[in-house]
Each structure stands twice: as structure tokens, then as C-alpha cells.
Amino acid sequence: MNPNLNIKQISAQETHAVRHPILRAGKPIESCILPGDDLKTTLHFGLFTNDNLIGVCSFFKNSNPNVPSTNQYQLRGMAILKTYQGQGFGKVILSHGEKFLGKKSIKIIWCNAREVAVPFYQNNNYMPIGNAFNIKDIGLHYVMYKIL
Numbered sequence: 001m002n003p004n005l006n007i008k009q010i011s012a013q014e015t016h017a018v019r020h021p022i023l024r025a026g027k028p029i030e031s032c033i034l035p036g037d038d039l040k041t042t043l044h045f046g047l048f049t050n051d052n053l054i055g056v057c058s059f060f061k062n063s064n065p066n067v068p069s070t071n072q073y074q075l076r077g078m079a080i081l082k083t084y085q086g087q088g089f090g091k092v093i094l095s096h097g098e099k100f101l102g103k104k105s106i107k108i109i110w111c112n113a114r115e116v117a118v119p120f121y122q123n124n125n126y127m128p129i130g131n132a133f134n135i136k137d138i139g140l141h142y143v144m145y146k147i148l
């Protein structure tokens with residue numbers, strides 16, 4: 001990894017600096033709060049370049065009955081600041097989280113992928129399952145999962 005890049009576990013609150021402009025643009029800051037954000041089982045990662053937070057992702061101990069295996073975590077709040085998108089940073093932070101969870105015997109990661117992000121997840125070996133569904137105010141999503 002680039003020596004100026006660093007991935008750290010961060011608090012739920014710290015994720016808002018990226019969640020807000022990228023995932024909740026124009027909405028109140030409270031819209032960045034996700035249910036379960038502060039649970040002990042939830043993990044938040046931050047990707048820093050020269051000590052500036054440029055990307056975040058979070059993992060929640062949540063099961064989806066349509067996804068195989070019981071030992072699941074849900075990926076949420078996956079976001080890279082606009083000027084840093086498309087340069088491999090999303091892959092870097094996601095792979096870090098996957099390795100971390102893999103070491104904790106988690107078998108599956110799944111997410112509700114926005115339609116625009118489906119190619120990103122496919123590039124990272126996530127598979128779609130089931131039909132597209134709508135999430136109010138955000139748009140079409142697909143459940144995607146990866147076996148670790």
C-alpha cells in the first residue's frame with residue numbers, strides 16, 4: 001500500500017465526514033446515522049491519505065435470510081470522497097475490512113448495492129442475488145454477497 005495511505009478503525013461519528021457529502025448529500029447530518037452504528041459488534045474503517053480521511057466503510061452484524069451461511073456481516077456506508085473515486089481506494093478499504101472479518105471467522109459479507117455501484121462490487125467478487133428493489137429517496141438496489 002502507498003506509504004501515505006493508512007487504514008484505521010474509527011468511530012461512527014467520524015464516518016459522517018464522508019458519508020454526508022457522498023451518501024446523504026443535501027440531507028440533514030442526522031441522516032448519516034445508521035441503526036446499530038454504535039453497537040460493539042459494528043466496525044467502522046477509515047482510509048486516510050496524509051492523515052486526511054478520504055474513504056469509509058462499516059460492517060454490521062446483520063443477517064440476510066436470502067444469503068447462504070449464518071456467519072454474516074452487512075457492509076454499509078461504503079463511500080470514497082468524490083475527487084478520490086475510481087483510483088482503487090474503494091478496493092483498498094473494502095479488502096482491508098474483508099480480511100479483518102475473515103480473521104474473525106466471518107464467512108459472508110453482503111450489502112444492498114446501489115445500482116451505480118454494482119460494477120464496483122462485481123470487481124471485488126460480490127455476486128448479486130434476487131431481484132432489484134427500491135430504497136426510498138436513494139433508488140434501485142441489489143443484494144450482493146461475497147464468500148470470504
Ligand SMILES: CC(C)(COP(=O)(O)OP(=O)(O)OC[C@H]1O[C@@H](n2cnc3c(N)ncnc32)[C@H](O)[C@@H]1OP(=O)(O)O)[C@@H](O)C(=O)NCCC(=O)NCCS
Nearest residue numbers: 078079080085086087088089090091113114116117119120
Ligand atoms: C462505489 C465506490 C465506493 C467505489 O470506490 P472507488 O474508489 O471509486 O472504486 P475503485 O477505484 O476501487 O474501483 C473502481 C471500479 O468500480 C466501478 N465503479 C462503480 N462506481 C464507480 C464510481 N462512482 N466511480 C468510479 N468507479 C466506479 C468501476 O467499474 C471501476 O472499475 P474499473 O476500475 O474496472 O473501471 C465510490 O465510487 C463511491 O463512493 N461512490 C459513491 C457512493 C456509492 O455509490 N457507494 C456505494 C453505495 S452501495
